Amino acid sequence: MDLKLLDAEPSEAERVVVDLFTGAGRDQLLPALHAVNDRVGWISQGALNHICRVLHVPPAEAYGVASFYSLFSLTERPARIVHICVDLACRLNGAQPLCDRLTDELGPAGARSGWLRSPCLGVCEKAPAALAFEAGEVAKEQLLAPTNAGEVIAVAATGPTRAADGRAEVPQAGQAGLRLLKRVGVVDPESLDDYRAAGGYAALRTALRLGPADVIREISDAGLVGRGGAAFPTGRKWDATARQPVRPHHLVCNADESEPGTFKDRLLMEGDPFAVIESMTIAGFAAGCSRGYLYLRGEYPRALHLLRNAISKARERNFLGEDVMGHRGFSFDIEIRRGAGAYICGEETAIFNSIEGFRGEPRSKPPFPVESGLFGRPTVVNNVETLVNVPLILTEGCEAYRRIGTGASTGPKLFCLSGNVRRPGVYEVPFGTTLGELLDLAGGVPPGRELRAVLLGGAAGGFVRPDELDLPLTLEDARAAGTTLGSGVVLVLDDTADLGGFLLRIAAFFRDESCGQCVPCRIGTVRQEEALHRLVGKRPLGTSAADLQLLREVGQVMRDSSICGLGQTAWNAIESALDRLGYAVEAAS
Amino acid sequence: MTIVEIGLPKRLVEVTLDGESVRVPEGVTILDACTAVGKSIPTLCYGDTLKPANACRICMVEVEGARTLVPSCSRKVEPGMVVRTDSERTQHSRKLVLELLGSATDLSTTPHVDEWMSACGADPSRFGPPAPPAADRDDRRPGEHEEVDGSVAATVRQPTKVDNPLYVRDYGKCILCYKCVDACGDQWQNSFAISVAGRGFDARISTEFATPLPESACVYCGNCIEVCPTGALSFKSEHDKRENGTWDEEAQTRTTTICTFCGVGCNLTLHVQDNEIVKVTSPHDSTVTHGNLCIKGRFGWQHVQNR
Numbered sequence: 001m002d003l004k005l006l007d008a009e010p011s012e013a014e015r016v017v018v019d020l021f022t023g024a025g026r027d028q029l030l031p032a033l034h035a036v037n038d039r040v041g042w043i044s045q046g047a048l049n050h051i052c053r054v055l056h057v058p059p060a061e062a063y064g065v066a067s068f069y070s071l072f073s074l075t076e077r078p079a080r081i082v083h084i085c086v087d088l089a090c091r092l093n094g095a096q097p098l099c100d101r102l103t104d105e106l107g108p109a110g111a112r113s114g115w116l117r118s119p120c121l122g123v124c125e126k127a128p129a130a131l132a133f134e135a136g137e138v139a140k141e142q143l144l145a146p147t148n149a150g151e152v153i154a155v156a157a158t159g160p161t162r163a164a165d166g167r168a169e170v171p172q173a174g175q176a177g178l179r180l181l182k183r184v185g186v187v188d189p190e191s192l193d194d195y196r197a198a199g200g201y202a203a204l205r206t207a208l209r210l211g212p213a214d215v216i217r218e219i220s221d222a223g224l225v226g227r228g229g230a231a232f233p234t235g236r237k238w239d240a241t242a243r244q245p246v247r248p249h250h251l252v253c254n255a256d257e258s259e260p261g262t263f264k265d266r267l268l269m270e271g272d273p274f275a276v277i278e279s280m281t282i283a284g285f286a287a288g289c290s291r292g293y294l295y296l297r298g299e300y301p302r303a304l305h306l307l308r309n310a311i312s313k314a315r316e317r318n319f320l321g322e323d324v325m326g327h328r329g330f331s332f333d334i335e336i337r338r339g340a341g342a343y344i345c346g347e348e349t350a351i352f353n354s355i356e357g358f359r360g361e362p363r364s365k366p367p368f369p370v371e372s373g374l375f376g377r378p379t380v381v382n383n384v385e386t387l388v389n390v391p392l393i394l395t396e397g398c399e400a401y402r403r404i405g406t407g408a409s410t411g412p413k414l415f416c417l418s419g420n421v422r423r424p425g426v427y428e429v430p431f432g433t434t435l436g437e438l439l440d441l442a443g444g445v446p447p448g449r450e451l452r453a454v455l456l457g458g459a460a461g462g463f464v465r466p467d468e469l470d471l472p473l474t475l476e477d478a479r480a481a482g483t484t485l486g487s488g489v490v491l492v493l494d495d496t497a498d499l500g501g502f503l504l505r506i507a508a509f510f511r512d513e514s515c516g517q518c519v520p521c522r523i524g525t526v527r528q529e530e531a532l533h534r535l536v537g538k539r540p541l542g543t544s545a546a547d548l549q550l551l552r553e554v555g556q557v558m559r560d561s562s563i564c565g566l567g568q569t570a571w572n573a574i575e576s577a578l579d580r581l582g583y584a585v586e587a588a589s
Numbered sequence: 590m591t592i593v594e595i596g597l598p599k600r601l602v603e604v605t606l607d608g609e610s611v612r613v614p615e616g617v618t619i620l621d622a623c624t625a626v627g628k629s630i631p632t633l634c635y636g637d638t639l640k641p642a643n644a645c646r647i648c649m650v651e652v653e654g655a656r657t658l659v660p661s662c663s664r665k666v667e668p669g670m671v672v673r674t675d676s677e678r679t680q681h682s683r684k685l686v687l688e689l690l691g692s693a694t695d696l697s698t699t700p701h702v703d704e705w706m707s708a709c710g711a712d713p714s715r716f717g718p719p720a721p722p723a724a725d726r727d728d729r730r731p732g733e734h735e736e737v738d739g740s741v742a743a744t745v746r747q748p749t750k751v752d753n754p755l756y757v758r759d760y761g762k763c764i765l766c767y768k769c770v771d772a773c774g775d776q777w778q779n780s781f782a783i784s785v786a787g788r789g790f791d792a793r794i795s796t797e798f799a800t801p802l803p804e805s806a807c808v809y810c811g812n813c814i815e816v817c818p819t820g821a822l823s824f825k826s827e828h829d830k831r832e833n834g835t836w837d838e839e840a841q842t843r844t845t846t847i848c849t850f851c852g853v854g855c856n857l858t859l860h861v862q863d864n865e866i867v868k869v870t871s872p873h874d875s876t877v878t879h880g881n882l883c884i885k886g887r888f889g890w891q892h893v894q895n896r
Contacts, residue, residue, distance in 0.1 A: 004782075004806035006797060045798055058781030058806065059797035061774075067786040067795075070732030074798065119732065341732060342788070359785065364643040364663060512732045516765065516785070516792030519646050520682075523689035526743050526790045527716050533739035541717050541739075550715065557685035560658045560678060561646045568657060 005052060005059060008045035018050045026057055027375075029357035033066050034298075034338055041081070041135035042073040042111075057357065068359045068515075070119075070341035071298050077111030079135040082144075082156050083299070084109075086117045088260045088459065088491055089124030089418035091505055093146070098128050101149035106156060114156045119343065119509055120260035121145075121299050124418035124491075125169075125425045131299055132160035141301035168271030171425040171442070179392050179404075179412045180385070181428045184271030189306050192313040195274040201319060203391030207282045208327045210394075212242060215286040219390060222398035223410035228254055228346075228383030229460070229486045230565070231475050234390075237380055240370040241287040244378035251284045251292040252355070252374060252381045256339050256346035258297055259458035260509060261489035264414040265384035267426045269296075269303035272388070273310040277334060279387035281314075281324060282394065284332040287380045292334040295351050298341055307336055343513035347564050348381045349373070350515065361517045362564035385414055385488075405431030409474035413488060417442040420449060420494035429473070436469030438490060449494035453581055457486025459506045460569035462576035483576065500536035503577055507532045510570040521567030524558040528571060535584050544587030548578070602668040607675055619650055619661035619672055630674060631683070631705045633690075633818045634766035635662040638879045639776055642767040647686050647705075651676045658682055684709040692716040693744045693790075695762045698820030698831075722746035722761065727799035731788035743790060749828075752801040755809050755888050757828040758794075762821035765792055769813035769822060777881050782807040811887035815870060815880050824868040824888075837862060845872060848886040853877065855886050866890045 010018065017035040021028050032055060036047045043066055052059045066072050084102065086095045099109070099117065107113035123129040126145035132155045134140045142160030144151055172178060173185030187194040195201070207215045220235025241249055253276065257265040269276055280292045296304055311334050314320045322331045337355050339345050345354045349363035352374045373379025389411055393401045402410050409431035415438055418424045422443030429438060435454065445451050451466045462483035464471060471481055478485045493502065507529040516522045531551045534540050540547050555571030562568045577583040599614035604622060613622040618641075623630050634645035641663035649658035653671035658679060661672075673679060687706050691713030696702045705711075720741040737743070750758040767785065774781050782805045786795040796805040814822040823831075830836035841862045848855045856875040860868045869887050873880035 006800060006804065048797065058774075058784075060781055060784040060786075060795070060806065063795065063797040064784030064786045068731060068788050070730065070788075073730070075728070117733065364641075364660070508734070511734060511789060514789040516787070516789045518644050519686050519689055519764070522765070522790055522792065523693050524685075527689065527692070530717065530737055530739040530742060533737060537738060539739065541715075546715075553681070553685055554689075557682050557689070561649045561682045561686065562657075563643060563646075 003052060003056065003058060005049045006045055008049050010044070010046040010050040011040070013039055014044065014047040015050060018047065018054055021051075021054050024055060026055060026357040027355060029055055029057055029062060029065055030337065030340060030354060033069075033072055034340065037072050037340075038135055038139035039137070041079040042075065042077045044076070048074075055357075065357065065359055068342060069298075069339075072340055073111060075111070078114060080114060080156065080159050081111070081133050082115045082152055083118035083121065083131045083133070084115055084152065085119070085121040085123070085127070085129045085131075086505070087120035087509065088455070088502065088505060089120070089424075090128040091502065092419045092491075092493065092497055093127035095128040098147070098149055098152070102152060105149065105153055115152065118299075119512065120258065120262075122257055122263045122266050122297065124261050124263050124416065127418065127424075131301075132156070134159040143302065168267050169425065170267060170271070170427075171423050172427060178428050180268070180388055180414055181271070181426070183275065184267060187272070189271055189273050190309055192274060192310070192317060195272075199395065200274050201278055201325075203394040204278050204282055204285075204319070204325060206394045207285055208325060208330070212286045212288065215282065215394070216242060218393055218398045219286070222393040222401040223408075224386065224389050224393060224401075225409075225475070226383055227385035227389070227413070227488065229259070229457070229484070234382065234386055237370060237382075238283065238287045241289075241378045241380045244371065246378060247288065248291065248377060249287055249289040250374040250377050250379040251280060251287065251289040252351055252379060253280050253292060253294045253384060253387060254346060254348065254351060254381055255294055255296045255300075255303070255384050256351060257300075257384070257487070258343040258346050259460065259487045259489060260506075261418055261455070261458050261491045262416050262487045263418075264416050264426045264488055266300055266303055268384055268388055268414075269300070270306055273303070273306040274314065275388050275391065276307065276384055277310050277314050278319070279390045280334055281320065281332050282390050283380060283382060283387060285324075285330055289380065290331055290333075292332065293355055293374065294334055294336045295339060295345070295355060296336055297339045297346075304336065304338065311336070342515075343509075344515045344564075344566055347566060350564070351381065352379070359515070361515045362566075364563060383487075406472070406474050406476075408476045413473065413485070415473070415488045415490050417490045417492065419455075419492040420445050420497060421492040422446055431474045432472050434469065435464060435471045435473060435490070438473065439469065439492065445492060445494040449496060452493045452495050452497055452499070455489065455491040455493065455573060457484040458489035458491075459509055460565070460572055461486040461489060462572055463580050465580060482580075484572075499577065499581070499583060503574055503583070504529070504532055504536055506573050510566065514566060514570075518561070518563045518567065520558045520560075521562040521570065524554045524562075524567065525570050527554050528558070528574065532574065535587060544584070548584065548587050551578075602666055604666045604668070604670040604672060606672050613666055615666075617666055619652075619659070619664050619666055619670075620648060622666050622672075623661065623674060628674060630661055631701065632662055633699075633764060634768060636768050636771070636816050637873050638881075639768055639771050639816065642771065644767055645686070645690075645764060647683060649679060649682045649686075650674045651679050680709055684711045687711040688713045688715070690764055692719070692742050694764050694819070695746065695759075696819060698762060698823075699818065716742040718742065719744045719746065722748065724748055726760070726791065726793055727795060729787055729791040731791070734791070745793075751825070751828075753803050753809070755825055756811060756814055757823055757825055759821050759823070759828070760793060762819045763794060764819055764821075765794070766818055768816040768818065769794060772812040772816045772881070778808070778810055778812050780806050780808050780810070783813070809884040809888060810882060811869075811884070812881045815882075826867050830862075830867065836867075841867065848882070850885040850889065855882055857882070857886055859890070865894060
């Protein structure tokens with residue numbers, strides 16, 4: 001390709017990190033942008049130019065990609081920046097006053113004052129949270145959670161430190177009967193020996209003995225469905241991919257956990273990283289994939305470190321690579337890809353575009369990923385939690401697995417409890433546990449408060465009232481009740497919560513995270529936010545009833561005509577606040 | 590001799606369009622099927638010389654059994670498919686899409702949009718008074734936006750970009766249909782001078798770092814203007830005439846001829862007003878270049894007028 005480049009040269013530091021990509025292709029665009037951002041903190045014209053030269057990418061396209069991700073800056077900014085989470089759980093736990101303090105002391109959010117507002121950082125159990133970043137020869141990141149203004153101001157001044165991160169914490173750690181969380185908080189996540197001593201890699205051995213067809217049968221018979229939100233039968237997905245004659249197939253582990261209020265996958269990756277690697281290997285074996293991509297959201301530095309360690313140790317011991325575990329002919333390896341701040345990249349086809357070095361825009365379906373996915377190949381995309389169920393099924397057997405949960409929702413399920421709750425965290429319960437029982441496990445709302453509502457399923461989910469706590473948490477019961485379990489978000493609001501402000505944050509979130517590709521979502525999420533502001537602020541254009549009607553009509557077109565699940569669900573939570581919680585009920589009259 | 594590849598004979602499949610059973614060749618889109626039976630469906634991002642972008646969502650129809658509406662411009666017919674182009678759901682969707690577009694974008698030079706709007710009773714003004722034009726759209730960062738209060742409706746209104754003598758970019762009229770990007774990129778020109786940049790409502794068509802066109806990879810083929818459905822991209826001659834009120838499409842003649850510059854034989858359609866060429870297009874059904882030209886055919890006609 002004959003490229004016309006801008007008349008701008010990289011600095012020496014930029015040139016050095018970009019030159020490491022010599023010989024690579026377009027799919028290394030996102031890693032190259034990360035490399036520059038990690039080294040100098042932003043992406044200059046000279047650096048982008050040099051990336052284009054090395055990877056043979058047209059500069060306009062590279063600019064289009066770089067400007068898609070919120071963790072990158074295309075204008076100069078200092079090496080040190082702190083991202084302050086202002087999303088749902090942090091909002092219920094003081095993110096607003098924290099930002100007010102920072103505005104007073106450091107100046108309004110922006111590159112110059114050294115802090116930025118961020119969507120959900122996925123540490124809702126320790127809200128309010130912040131992530132400090134400092135570019136340099138060795139980029140440093142530090143999670144501050146729970147944090148306060150004093151700490152943020154100190155870290156903004158001195159930079160993050162590689163503090164001794166504690167082990168992943170789950171309130172149930174060490175309890176008998178845990179399956180998904182059995183090792184989390186118990187074993188050393190850096191040690192392959194610990195993992196094996198705790199039952200690790202028995203399932204892969206079983207899988208290799210059974211062969212791909214029987215593995216798929218076990219997973220299908222177990223009734224495993226996806227845990228990322230869509231609840232698609234995993235066995236059917238694997239089978240449809242395995243049957244595609246064209247080779248190779250690809251596997252993508254979707255670890256771009258970005259649904260506000262979701263942090264289960266982070267805890268799994270931080271507490272039991274080898275389980276993720278083993279599960280991916282089994283999935284790759286079953287579906288005929290020789291390569292797995294683990295797409296990890298950019299805001300999870302600790303998970304990144306632990307997964308890198310796990311992959312390299314697994315390679316050393318032949319759990320990855322050629323002839324895995326001595327099984328002739330089965331080669332499988334895993335590459336980690338870091339996201340860069342885009343909720344939409346968790347959409348199952350946007351993730352392909354992001355990995356391939358294009359803007360993270362969802363693709364039109366059909367064709368479906370099982371036919372034409374990553375690099376045009378048949379591709380399996382599975383969520384982290386879904387995959388981690390696979391070894392359980394293979395070691396316990398599908399019969400035993402089916403006995404957990406209910407007939408239509410089998411197995412154990414992780415729920416992320418956060419918001420106004422006494423013991424926030426990830427909890428493992430069998431499907432069918434009631435919402436009330438789950439809240440009791442987490443200690444209920446803080447003393448002296450009353451439960452107001454529970455947001456189930458995340459920003460794309462729906463609200464449940466305090467009189468509905470007997471709802472059994474199963475896919476079928478949630479559906480019948482007109483809500484969804486989504487990615488397992490259980491966000492608790494008590495009587496001190498500002499519901500109007502909470503809804504406005506949901507609306508702002510979808511506006512910010514829309515990729516902008518289709519009209520209903522790109523403009524609809526803006527009109528939704530505007531109309532909701534008028535409704536909450538009681539400043540109607542004409543009447544509040546008209547604004548309410550407008551909201552419903554915009555919601556309907558987003559649901560009916562958006563390309564992907566983001567736009568299709570962007571109105572769910574707000575609709576349920578109106579219909580289920582009776583929010584703004586007086587406006588309707 | 591012209592050789593036309595007609596391919597293998599196509600099987601016919603039977604589909605139901607608004608209750609009427611029709612037989613159309615396998616592999617055609619729902620839009621093709623509708624066109625074949627004389628059913629008109631509005632389109633904006635659909636391009637007869639481009640792959641479907643699926644972006645504008647104005648051509649959505651209802652397919653029995655599908656959870657959401659489907660874009661008729663790209664969804665292929667399947668045997669037994671039951672399609673409704675006029676259901677309450679499709680009408681609501683079309684109306685809202687038009688209202689959303691109209692509330693955010695200047696559609697004053699978009700052909701047919703007025704008819705479509707009045708046909709479905711669309712009223713873009715119900716989202717509130719439009720926000721004033723913004724000069725910072727090229728600098729907006731993904732994942733954040735200025736705080737709003739709902740008193741005005743955000744728009745993409747912005748200053749027109751006039752940075753070269755040949756064509757003008759008025760992105761206040763841009764609906765982000767991707768057609769210019771596709772025509773400039775791998776589908777036709779392979780210049781890759783522009784891309785979609787930014788995200789969400791702040792997504793925009795841009796060169797790298799919004800650099801002016803003369804410093805970009807643009808080769809001034811004007812194929813982006815050819816496919817632009819809203820007039821966001823226009824000849825400088827057209828733009829200037831519209832500005833001073835002398836643009837008169839009714840008074841123009843269109844004459845299709847063959848470009849004299851080289852031996853390729855591209856077809857040119859000269860748009861002439863007051864005995865002066867005011868713009869040049871190219872027939873999309875021309876087998877030579879399918880509506881595409883180079884800078885000479887598109888813009889190199891001043892010598893004709895050296896009288």
